[in-house]
Amino acid sequence: MKDLKGSTLPVFFGGPEPALIVSKSKNGDTVIGGFVGHIFKYFAKKHNAKLNTSHIDTLFSINEMNTLVLNGTIEILGSQLAVLQEKIDWSSLSYPYILMDWDALAKKHNITLLRSTIDFKHSPDELIELVRNDSVDISAAIVYPDIPPDGWTYPLEYINWCLLLPIEPSIPRYDIFLVVFRLETVIATIVFVVLLSILLEVSKLRAGKQTNLIGFIVNDNCLRGALGQSFTEVRNAPLRIRFIYLQICLLGIIITTSYNSYLQTYVTSPPTIAKINTFDDLLKSGIKIYSYRTEFEDLIKSDQRFAHEWFEMFMFEENFARYVIFRDKMDTKFAYTVNQIKWITIQEQQKIFTKPLFRQPKGMCFFDFFPVNFPIDENSIFMDVINFLILEIQSSGLQKHWQKWSFHELIDSGRIKLEDLSGKKVDFVPMKADHLRLIWIARPITLVGVIGLTEGDGGLIVCSSYGRNTISRIVCHCRN
Structure with a gap:
């Protein structure tokens, strides 16, 4: 086995990218790349053999x-x-x-x-069948092995098979005013205003100052101070009341600065809609998973929910080559299933984008730490040699090097272009009237509500002022 004297290896190339990359040189010669391609090129060079690429030579490169x-x-x-x-x-x-x-x-x-050279791709089942019917000894494609793993090489790698999910879009501009503060923050602010109102009115009552019943619920000065507005103080107020006024000012500073900071940040970089973290979330979102039919059958074996309650979120493709090509188009209207090797290439490609198009949620994986192997005839004379070669390239770090280099090979072959697929960057979006729609809706409702609260049972609000200084106290009461 040390010298095969130029004989042709019984290997069939037909796996997907980036594990196997097939292209043409300028003079028309077939070029085998990807870490799977490099493994067999290294094997052929080491043992003085040739690779059979006759089923690829007649194809055109991209x-x-x-x-x-x-x-x-x-x-x-x-x-x-x-x-x-x-x-x-x-x-x-x-x-x-x-x-x-x-x-x-x-x-x-x-x-x-x-x-084209893309058309040589074959599904995992087809590649396995070529070995099992003795057409070839080895299929040059990484495939999930059967259990028990008879007729397979040593694992090349343990990978994850997860969902490739499009990045969620930004929320509408008019919703920014609602998400600046979460509901918990709004409730906490109201509680603080009510507590400060009660403390202020009780302190005024103990100091012999005039109070009113509504002030125990929402004091006018507390509300104004919390909103960052100016308010009047009680003349000759004792230290306790002055301390409460100080707390009102601090609350107003915290609320207004926080709100303005978040508002300016969200206007510049709007947050996204609710993230999809589970398959139930994906089902509610309406996004379809573009999936190869055979792979979907493997999913059913792992979780029967894919065949029942989650079935509607899948869209199927019967042809493996068309499935791979459409997935590589990175259409953000769909989600896809990818393994860890493909995800590494997508991450490298997204580095040149203005913003990433896809992400891989950690909690939405179908298989974790799953082995991938070469299908091989269990009686092949190449079994021990291939297994030793796999251990050799893994221990030397060659496999990791070839995996990283595969991105550059995809560029050279024309499969990936160095262009920003995320669209043009928008540095500034002028505010429009539609962005303030919630403000226009809330304004008359708030005004009507305030008038209703102050009007009482058809009574009139009568206010009288007294005091010799410019800043005087105003006392309001309802008179029918």
């Missing part, structure tokens, strides 16, 4: 496809494959093209399809 589009050779590009120019009413075709049945379209209109 860069070649884009060139054909620019020079007018191709009429339409669907990422997975392209259509040569034909007399077809393209406006009648549904969008996105990526979800179309291209083979049926080609047969109907008698047109020629050009397939």
Whole structure:
């Protein structure tokens, strides 16, 4: 096994990115990348063997496809494959093209399809079947093993399989005034105002000063001070009352500064709507999980709730290649299922975005610490050699290095473009009348409520002032 003398390895390449990346060089040669591709390239180089890429050599790279589009050779590009120019009413075709049945379209209109290197992808079940029916010895794709793990190599890695969730949008501008203070803060403020009102009125009563019944509930001076407004003090007030006035001023400073600080922050960077932290939250939000049908069947085995109460939040794709391509489009209208290896690539891509498009909630994983292996014939002569190779590259750190480098390989192959998919950054949004809709609604309601409280049973409010100084006390009472 040390020298295979240039013989071809019975390996089939067909796994998804970024574990396996297939592209074309400038001279048209097939280039195998990704950490899975590097493992078998290293194996072939170490044992003087060749890799079989005949099922990929006839395909076009993404860069070649884009060139054909620019020079007018191709009429339409669907990422997975392209259509040569034909007399077809393209406006009648549904969008996105990526979800179309291209083979049926080609047969109907008698047109020629050009397939890209993305089209070589096969589902995990297909890759396993190629090994089990003795078509090849090894499938170059990381797959979740069966239990018991007969016919599998040593685990390459233990990964998590979790949900890829779009970032929640910001709340409407007119809701900012409601979320500045939480309900608990508002209740605590009201309690403090009432307590200070009671203390102030009791202190005035003990000091022989005039009081009124409403003041024991909400004192006018306490309310004004809490809102940061000026208010009058009792003349020749004892120390106890002055101390209460000081507490009112401190309360007003705390409330007004806190409110203004939060308001300015939220106007500049509005908070998002309630975060989705559970599958029940996701079901209520109406966001669909774009899922491959076979993977969904694995989910049912782990939790029967996916087949019943959570079934409505899934949207299924039967074709594995189309599923992978559409997921990589990063359409924020859907959620997706991704493993830890794919999530690392998405994190790297989002670093060039103005703001991230997706996140991965820790509490919404389907499988944790799950092994991934290569399907291999259990009687293959390469079993021990491959297992030793896996241990060798893991102990040397080569696998981690290749995983990090796969992001650059995706850029070189044209699969990822260094562009901001999150949209243009908005530095300033002018306030509009609609942003104050809750203020306009609350203003007349508050005014009517205040008039109703002060009016009593149809009585009139009569106020009289007395005192020789400019600042005098005002006493109000209701007279029918």
